[in-house]
Amino acid sequence: MPFNTALSGLNAASLDLQTTGNNIANANTVGFKKSRTEFAEVFANNVFGSGKATPGSGVRVTEVAQNFSQGNLDFTENALDLAISGRGFFALTDNPDGQPTAFSRNGAFQLDKEGRIVNDQGKYLFGFRKDFSQGALQVETAKGQPQASDDVKLNVNLNAADTTPINAFDPTDPTTYNQASSVTVYDSLGNPHTITSYFVSQNPTTANSWDVHQYIDGTTDTLGSTTLAYDTNGTLVSVDGDTTTTEVNYAPYAIDGAEDLAITYNFAGSTQFNSDFSVNSVSQNGFAAGDFTGLEINDKGVLFARFSNGNAEKLGQIALARFQNEQGLSKLGNTMWGESSLSGERLMGVPGENNLGTIQSGALESSNVDLSKQLVQLITAQQSYQANAETISTENQVIQTLLNLR
Template sequence: MAFNTALSGLHAASADLQTTGNNIANVNTIGFKKSRAEFADVYATSFFGSGTTTIGSGVRVTEIAQMFTQGNLEYTENVLDIAISGRGFFSLSDSPDTEPTAFTRNGAFQLDKDGYIVTDQGQYLFGWRKDFSQGALQVETNKGDPKASTDVNMNLNLDAAGTAPAVATFDPADPATYNKATSVTVYDSLGNPHSLTSYFVAKNPTTPNQWDVYQYLDGQPLDPAKNPVTLEFNTNGVLVSVDGNAGATKVSYAPHPITGADDLTITYDYAESTQFNTQFSVNALTQNGYPAGDFTGLEISDAGVLFARFSNGNAERLGQVALARFQNEQGLIKLGDTQWAESSVSGEKLLGAPGESNLGTVQSGALEASTVDLSEQLVRLIVAQQSYQANAESISTEDTIIQTLLNIR
C-alpha cells in the first residue's frame, strides 16, 4: 500500500514539474496564460464508511487549472498589434464568412493579400464589418471618395467704424468698391477645388449696422438672385438678421452649375459673426467638403473601431473588433498556439464590443505579455523537484523494509 501511496506522489510531482516547466518555456509567449497543477488527497472507503483511523491512499491530480489573469502590455509600433486590457478574447474564424471557432489573447495580427486581418496561421479576426454584418474584418486601401461642400461656417468680425466705399457700384475686380474680402476653397462632387470669395460692403452711414455680402464662385456670382445678402447687427454688435429674416443666421444659395459635376448647393452660417469697433478679422472659416484622398494609415480605437485615414483628412469607419467572453473560462479547451475553444463546461461564447458588457478595452500598438512570473515558477520548480525526491525516497524506504522482512528467519 505504501508503494502505491508514494507512486501517486510521484505522479503528482511529475505533473507539477511538467506544468511548471511548460510555464517557464512560455515565459515570452504573447498572450500565454500560466497554469498550475491542483491536487486532492485520496482515501479508501467502504459500504460502512471510513474509520477514524483510516490512513490516506495518496494524492491525485484534480485539474491543471488555467490562470486567466491580466498580463502586462508591451508597446510596439505596429497598429495591428492589439492587446486586450480586461476581460475577453479575440474571436478567430477559419474563413471570412463563418462563425469563430477559436479564441485567443494573442493580438499579433497582420494583413493578408486581400486586406483581411489575420493571425500568422491565417485565421480571420472576427467582428462587425462596415455594413454592421458579422464576419472577418477587412481593411480597404482604396482611394477615399470625395465629398461636395454643402455648408460654410463663418466666424468673423466686421469693423463697426467701416463706411461705405466711395465707388457705389460693386465690382469684385475693383477693391475700391468693397471694404474687405475673404476666400475659402470648396469642392464639387468630383473633388475638384473651387474658390468661394465673400466680399463685404459697409452701408454706414446711410444705413448703420448693415453690411452687404457678395458671394462669388470662381469669379462668378454664386447666386445672382442673392447677390448681395444683407447682414444686420444691433447696437451691441450682435447679428440680428440675415437677408431681412429676423433671428436668422443662415442663408441658402441656389444650386450653382459646375461643368462635368453635380450642381454645387451652399449654405452659409454667420452665427458667430460680430460687428465690434475693432479691425476686420476672420476667426474661423470652415467648410465640410473634401477631395478624393489616398489611404495613409489605419487607426483602432479603444472600443475596437477600425478607421481608415486618407490624405484628404477624412476618416472612414471600416468595422469593429468583437470580443468574446465565457461564463466559465476555466472550462475552455486548450488548442495550442495560445488559443482556446468553447466547451459545454465553459458555456457558449458571448460576443460584445470592447468596453461594453463587462468586456475589456483594446489597445492598438501593444501586445499582452505572458502572465508567467519566472521567479515564482523557479521556486515552484524547486518545490516540485523536492516533492518528487521525497516520494522516491519513500519507495526506497518501503523497499528496504520489505527486504528486512524477507530476511527474517
C-alpha cells in the same frame, strides 16, 4: 500498497514539474496564461467501512487550472498589435463569414492579401462590420471617396467704422469693397473651388448693414449675394431681412462633369464692432479624394481608416467574447481556447461594455507568468518528486529485509 501510493506521488509531482516547466517555457509568449496543478487525496474504502487508522492511498491530479489574470502591456509601434485591458477574449473565425471557433488573448494581428485582419495561424478577427453584418474585419486601403461641400460657416468681425465705397461694387476693383475673405470648397469629384466673399458696408445710408457678394473661381461667376444686418450692440440680427436664421441658401451652381454645387452659408457669431476686420473662423464640410495613410483603433475597438484628405472612415468594430466560467474553456494550443459545455456559451459584445475590457492599440499583452515564483515552484515540485522516490526506495529496503529473514 506503499509502492502504489509513492507511485501516485511520483506521477503527480511529474505532472506538476511539467506544468511549471510549461509556464517557464512560455514566459515570453504573448497572451499566455499560467497554469497550476491541483491535487486531491486518494482514499480507498473497504466493504466494512474505514477506520480512523486507515491510511490514504496516495494522491491524484484533479485539474491543471489556468490563471486568466491580466498580463502587463508591452507597447509597440504597430497599430494592429492589440491588447485587452480587462476581461474578454478576441473572437477568431476560420472563414470570413463564419462564426467564432476560437478565442485568444494574443492580439498580434496582421493583414492578409485581401486586407482582412488575421493572426499568425491565419484565423480571422471577428467583429461588427460597417454594414452592420458580422464576420471577419477588413481594412480597405482604397482611395478615400471625395465629399461635396454643402455647408460653409464663416464667422467674421466687420469694422463698424467702415463706410460705403464711392464707386459701385466691382470684384476686380479693390476700391469698391471694404474687405474680402476666401474659402476652398469641393465638388462631387473632389475638385477644389474657391469662393471669395466681398463685404461692402452700407453705412451711413443704411446703418449697421453690409452687402456680401460671393464669387466662385474668380471674379466672373457669382454664387450669390446677401445682406447682413446688425443691431446697435454689433450682434447679427438678420440675413436678407430674415431674423430667424443666420444662414443663406444659394441656388445650385452648375459644374461641368460634376453634380451641381449647392452651398449653404452660415454667418452665425459674426459681429460688427469698431475694430479691424477679422476672420474668427471659417470651415466647410467637403474634402477631396485622399490616399490611405494609416489605421487607427480606439479603446472601443472601432477601426478608422485615415486618409491624406483629413477624412477618417469607420471600417467596423472589434467584438470581444467572455464566458461565465473561463476555467471551463478547452485548450486548443497556440494561446487559443475553445468554447465547451463547462465554460458556458460565449457572450459577445463591444469593448468597454457588458463587463468587457477595452482595447489598447499598439500594444501586446505579455504572459502573466512570474518567473521568480515559478522557479520556486520548480524546486518544490522537484523536492516532492525526490521524496516520493525515496518512499519507494525505503519500501524496497523493507521488503528486502523481509526476504532476507531465515
